[in-house]
Amino acid sequence: MNPLIGVFYHWLGGLASASFYIPYRGVKKWSWETYWLVGGFFSWIIAPMGFAYALVPDLWSVIASAEGKTLGLAYFFGMLWGIGGLTFGLTMRYLGIALGMAVALGFCAAFGTLVPPIFEGKFGALLANTSGQTILFGVLACLAGIGVSGMAGMSKENELSPEQKAATVKEFNFGKGMMVATLSGIMSSCFAFGLAAGKPLGEITKAALLKSGGSDLWQNLPVLVVVLWGGFTTNFVWCVILNVRNRSSHEYLNLRRSAVAEVSAAEGMMLSSAAEEKGVQDPYASPATSAEEETRHDAGPAPLLRNYVLSAIAGVTWYLQFFFYSMGETKMGEYGFSSWTLHMASIIIFSTLWGIALKEWKGTSKRTHVLIGIGLAVLIGSTVIVGYGTHLAATPAAH
Numbered sequence: 595m596n597p598l599i600g601v602f603y604h605w606l607g608g609l610a611s612a613s614f615y616i617p618y619r620g621v622k623k624w625s626w627e628t629y630w631l632v633g634g635f636f637s638w639i640i641a642p643m644g645f646a647y648a649l650v651p652d653l654w655s656v657i658a659s660a661e662g663k664t665l666g667l668a669y670f671f672g673m674l675w676g677i678g679g680l681t682f683g684l685t686m687r688y689l690g691i692a693l694g695m696a697v698a699l700g701f702c703a704a705f706g707t708l709v710p711p712i713f714e715g716k717f718g719a720l721l722a723n724t725s726g727q728t729i730l731f732g733v734l735a736c737l738a739g740i741g742v743s744g745m746a747g748m749s750k751e752n753e754l755s756p757e758q759k760a761a762t763v764k765e766f767n768f769g770k771g772m773m774v775a776t777l778s779g780i781m782s783s784c785f786a787f788g789l790a791a792g793k794p795l796g797e798i799t800k801a802a803l804l805k806s807g808g809s810d811l812w813q814n815l816p817v818l819v820v821v822l823w824g825g826f827t828t829n830f831v832w833c834v835i836l837n838v839r840n841r842s843s844h845e846y847l848n849l850r851r852s853a854v855a856e857v858s859a860a861e862g863m864m865l866s867s868a869a870e871e872k873g874v875q876d877p878y879a880s881p882a883t884s885a886e887e888e889t890r891h892d893a894g895p896a897p898l899l900r901n902y903v904l905s906a907i908a909g910v911t912w913y914l915q916f917f918f919y920s921m922g923e924t925k926m927g928e929y930g931f932s933s934w935t936l937h938m939a940s941i942i943i944f945s946t947l948w949g950i951a952l953k954e955w956k957g958t959s960k961r962t963h964v965l966i967g968i969g970l971a972v973l974i975g976s977t978v979i980v981g982y983g984t985h986l987a988a989t990p991a992a993h
Contacts, residue, residue, distance in 0.1 A: 600925030601936060601981040607918035608940020612948055614912040617904040623896035627836035628845045629905045631829065636909025638826035645917060646815040650799060651806045657816050660795040665820055668795070671788030672824020678702070678781030679825070680832055685778045688771030697772065700740040701779020703938035706786035707733050725986035732979030736939045739972030743942055746965035750958050785821065785916075786934045789923070792817035814920035822916075848895040915941075936980055939973045946970055 621629045647653050657665070685698045711717045719726060792814075800813040837843040915937070923933040946966060949955060955966065 598981060600922040600933070600984070601977055603918045603922030603925065604933060604936035604977070605940050605943075607915040607922065607937055608942075609944045610911050610918065611915035611937075611941045612944035614908050614915070616948075617908040617911070620904045621901045624845050624901055625836070625840055625842040627833040627840065628842055629901065629908075631833035631837075632846070632902060633905040633909035633912070634826060634829050634833070636906045637912040638822040638829070641910045641913035641917075642815070642819045642822045645913075646812075646819050649808070649812040650815055651802060651808065653816060653819075656799050656802050657795065657820065659798055664792060664794045667791035668788045668817060668820040669824040671784040671791055672821035673828050674781050674784035674824075675788060675821070676825040676828025678778050678784060680828065681774055681778040681781065685771060685775040688774060697744055697775040698778045698782065699938050699942060700737055700744065701776055702782040703733075703736055703740065703935050704783075705780050706783030706934035706938070709783065709787065725983050728983030728986055729980055732976050732981075732983055733935045735972060735976035735979055736935045739939065739969050739976055740942060742965055742972060743946065743969035746962055746969055749962040749965055750955060753958050753962065783934070785825075788821035788824070789814065789817055789920075792820060795820065811921050811924055814923060815917075818916055818920055822913075845896060848898055936977050939977050943970060943973050 618629060618633065643653075650656060682698055708717070721727065721730070795817050796813045799816050800810045802808075803810050803813060919933060919937055922936070946969070950966075955962065
């Protein structure tokens with residue numbers, strides 16, 4: 595067990611999660627459901643199986659040796675997590691991207707971190723020793739940091755002009771948004787439940803790795819394979835439904851010309867749930883840039899090779915968040931459940947830094963900038979506190 599290394603791995607995972615959407619910005623003339631499914635095929639099928647096959651000896655025998663109940667629960671929670679990902683877009687539709695992300699990830703962090711030890715009957719033990727109390731304090735600090743980040747997002751949105759508000763949060767509805775955010779957070783946290791349900795498979799993998807002289811660092815890779823099969827199922831069904839409903843299935847092979855709206859992954863979710871919306875401006879592009887892109891849509895077929903390559907890069911980058919997550923969890927000892935908090939905090943930290951780099955916060959007030967700084971500081975501090983708590987768990991005095 596080495597919590598400091600574990601925290602570092604979780605930071606790498608957060609960086610990957612915060613960065614994966616950037617390649618999608620270069621995809622041209624594809625509907626959201628098209629590039630989301632192409633990227634998802636790499637995220638949930640190719641990358642998980644490829645990494646696991648390369649690093650775990652006799653992968654299929656290892657998976658087959660697990661009990662059906664273990665595989666079934668891991669797959670089932672993966673499907674539920676997929677629903678959380680789909681409703682995440684609705685959260686941003688009603689609350690805006692900044693506030694929606696903070697609220698949804700806040701619920702996701704709370705449920706994904708605390709429910710597994712409660713379900714396993716270990717929560718009382720956490721309160722009985724210093725290490726557990728420290729970790730729980732770190733979890734609360736993470737939630738506080740997420741809350742401050744949400745306040746920064748709300749401050750930013752309040753400072754936008756009416757025109758900008760209409761472009762970014764066209765259907766702002768706080769009540770409806772909070773209900774959807776709660777659903778999204780709970781369902782998204784099912785990924786953590788899937789990993790917990792797959793622990794017996796992880797133990798089988800660990801034994802196989804050690805027997806063959808390999809590293810137990812890769813013991814959770816087969817678990818990811820099964821959980822992401824479930825996530826792929828949900829997303830595949832929904833994207834195919836959208837391909838049929840929006841008549842966009844031709845885009846995979848350029849079978850005919852069609853002008854489609856270029857949207858980000860987040861906005862694509864908003865668009866997919868509102869058939870009446872036919873085009874959404876990229877929140878990371880200026881109005882002039884969006885107009886130019888719209889003009890380009892009407893000329894010539896989609897650049898298939900470019901789109902597939904960018905979607906593949908985005909998909910593999912997305913998977914790397916859980917590749918590093920699975921590595922980090924092996925270093926957190928008996929308090930591996932705290933990994934979910936570290937993951938959520940890291941995502942928001944690097945998402946905020948990307949927002950600063952992309953000048954999303956340009957033109958906002960000093961108050962908003964202060965909130966951004968406080969939120970980042972608290973989130974970074976929470977990862978340090980959780981890491982210290984797991985370090986205490988390794989010392990006899992902590993018990």
